Amino acid sequence: MCVLKKICRIRINVRLILIFLFLFIGISYGNGETVFEGKRAFDFLKKQCLLGYRVPGSAASLRCADFIESELKKIGIPVKRQSFRTYSQLQGATVTGINLIGDYRGDSVTSDILALSAHWDTRPIAEKDPDPSMRDKPIIGANDGASGVGLLLEMARVLKERRYPGRILFLFFDLEDSGVSGSFEQWCLGSRYFAGHSLKEYPITAGINFDMIGDRDLKIQPERFSLKFAPDMMREFMDLAEQKAPSHFNKNRLPFEILDDHEPFLRKGISYINVIDYNYPYWHTQEDTPDKCSPNSLQTVGNIAVEYIFFRWKKIKNNP
Numbered sequence: 001m002c003v004l005k006k007i008c009r010i011r012i013n014v015r016l017i018l019i020f021l022f023l024f025i026g027i028s029y030g031n032g033e034t035v036f037e038g039k040r041a042f043d044f045l046k047k048q049c050l051l052g053y054r055v056p057g058s059a060a061s062l063r064c065a066d067f068i069e070s071e072l073k074k075i076g077i078p079v080k081r082q083s084f085r086t087y088s089q090l091q092g093a094t095v096t097g098i099n100l101i102g103d104y105r106g107d108s109v110t111s112d113i114l115a116l117s118a119h120w121d122t123r124p125i126a127e128k129d130p131d132p133s134m135r136d137k138p139i140i141g142a143n144d145g146a147s148g149v150g151l152l153l154e155m156a157r158v159l160k161e162r163r164y165p166g167r168i169l170f171l172f173f174d175l176e177d178s179g180v181s182g183s184f185e186q187w188c189l190g191s192r193y194f195a196g197h198s199l200k201e202y203p204i205t206a207g208i209n210f211d212m213i214g215d216r217d218l219k220i221q222p223e224r225f226s227l228k229f230a231p232d233m234m235r236e237f238m239d240l241a242e243q244k245a246p247s248h249f250n251k252n253r254l255p256f257e258i259l260d261d262h263e264p265f266l267r268k269g270i271s272y273i274n275v276i277d278y279n280y281p282y283w284h285t286q287e288d289t290p291d292k293c294s295p296n297s298l299q300t301v302g303n304i305a306v307e308y309i310f311f312r313w314k315k316i317k318n319n320p
């Protein structure tokens with residue numbers, strides 16, 4: 001009898017300890033900060049690829065616009081469509097482009113507007129494919145298109161749940177990738193349209209563009225236009241990135257000039273950097289598929305980007 005009572009008491013105590021432990025873990029998780037999940041970003045990447053080739057004006061492209069819009073709405077970020085008509089040199093036709101503008105506003109009253117952008121269109125040709133018979137076919141753009149969008153959608157969730165205090169525009173640009181080599185003006189048509197028509201309505205203070213950041217062999221170095229025209233921001237970002245992930249970022253490696261969606265904003269005098277891994281052997285080939293990308297790469301870039309965005313906010317608040 002006595003022994004049984006003792007066993008019962010021990011059992012009750014163990015049960016109490018377990019209850020407290022679960023409560024403690026539950027409270028800890030409840031209060032914990034939302035973290036960027038590379039796997040979620042990678043799922044967004046795969047979903048876009050399953051929609052088909054997001055060639056401007058195509059049915060798959062419209063499905064992808066709906067997908068991005070609905071994901072932003074799910075998070076609770078209002079989104080607008082900006083349509084524009086433009087000539088696509090690669091398609092040899094006038095097409096309707098769509099930029100998607102997610103407008104997040106935190107609790108602070110601020111004039112600072114940070115833009116985070118990526119292009120969501122995919123290239124209508126695969127001119128770098130080793131097989132000449134495949135070069136006139138479109139690419140699925142797992143890294144060149146879908147990776148930046150996946151990253152941005154997951155970042156939107158994280159920044160919203162962590163109640164980022166400032167204002168962020170999530171910009172999804174169409175027709176980045178419809179230019180031909182040597183014709184400067186045919187690239188980045190969505191961002192050019194936005195920078196030419198919308199800066200009064202959206203007076204962006206600074207921006208970060210993400211392109212081809214899903215490469216499973218992630219190696220990022222500074223981009224030359226960013227370094228030249230937004231040097232402080234590019235250096236700050238690379239300093240943090242190299243410190244956090246030295247095997248993936250190298251701030252001292254020789255930068256190349258990349259014409260991308262940051263360029264129209266740099267022309268307007270806005271600090272806008274481009275985060276891109278341009279050493280991607282499957283670039284503009286039929287092989288730019290999800291298996292060449294990795295959730296880990298998206299995780300690495302996502303973690304750093306979120307940390308940099310909060311770091312930048314603190315800096316602004318301390319030096320208004």
Ligand SMILES: [Zn+2]
Nearest residue numbers: 123144177284
């Ligand atoms: Zn491209």
